[in-house]
Amino acid sequence: EKSVYNPPDPIASSSIWGDCWLISVQGLDGCAETFVVAASAGNTTNSGFCSWDFDTHEVKGIQLEVGATNSAGSTISKARQWWYKPCGPLIISTCSSQNGMKIFDIRDGKQVMRWEFEKPVVAMEYSSPLQWRDKGKVVVAEAESISLWDVNSLSTQPLVYVPFDGKKISALHVNNTDAELEGGVRRRVSSSEAEGNDGVFCTTDSINILDFRQPSGVGLKIPKDCSVNVDSVFSRGDSVYLGYTRSTRVKLKQPLIQQFSLRKQGLFCTYAFPAKHDAEPADAISQIWVNSDIVMGVCGVGLYVFDALNDDALRVPNNVQYHKNKVRRYKEFYRASFDYMGSHALLISRDKPAMWKHVTI
Known part of the structure; x- marks a missing residue:
């Protein structure tokens, strides 16, 4: 029999939930507890x-931002892109165009901290501007900078501040070394994997590798074709993966994932989705995930899996590899996302039921 978790407030209907997590942490009584957490995501x-x-199934904590005011009565931004990100017992939240961030405890719902920023939080189509680096540090993408904050400090100043001179940031990915050990695509990144590669963000003309050991916060900058608009990004080890469907210079026939090598500081391989007459905005690659064996990407027409160990792709520079496995294809997905664990993929769309599929290469 399925389990149903109902919120106590009628305003908190199922329509506001855009993401959910299963989180195991130490409870307020010191004993291990498991929590189900649901939160908003995107426009609402x-x-x-x-x-x-x-x-x-007892409600442990709830926090609502209703209409133009929150539960405390203070005014919020008219913008409707919201983000919530948990790590351990804490969950951070912000809204695009706001100049602040809040941190709550999922065990009782209480607010434990609030920070103010100089610039408003940036709005990105498929990336959250709010991401955990580890259980003690949070990365925030502001309008013209990226900053690293210590959640255990009372200081109102960021540990690292990375300006990007008015250039628009389109995608951000941060490696979390304190995520869940068996968290599917959100699983923990080892410290060795993240050394010198804390994450990656893309601007109009560059791919920027975050390294918070450096005073500048950026360890490497790779030039990027200015005509290409990156929808999503992922980093793993020596490689960065960019997903895009739009170019101001040429008409693209299909969504593409490009793999860049950090050692070579250039394009290494391209993974091509099925060709269409023209790639449309709805075909945007909304999520990428990679392990040692496969490259996965989801867009408006479905979830596709590529063989990362393909000899030809590894041997030939700039080689184009075509999709090997179509997990599921509908006429169209709306802002699709996925999870993957143990050869099984969970494909999620906001306008269709979620579905499991066994993945084979």
């Missing part, structure tokens, strides 16, 4: 999060 009038005890 009302937003918030709610946490439940996994076993008893």
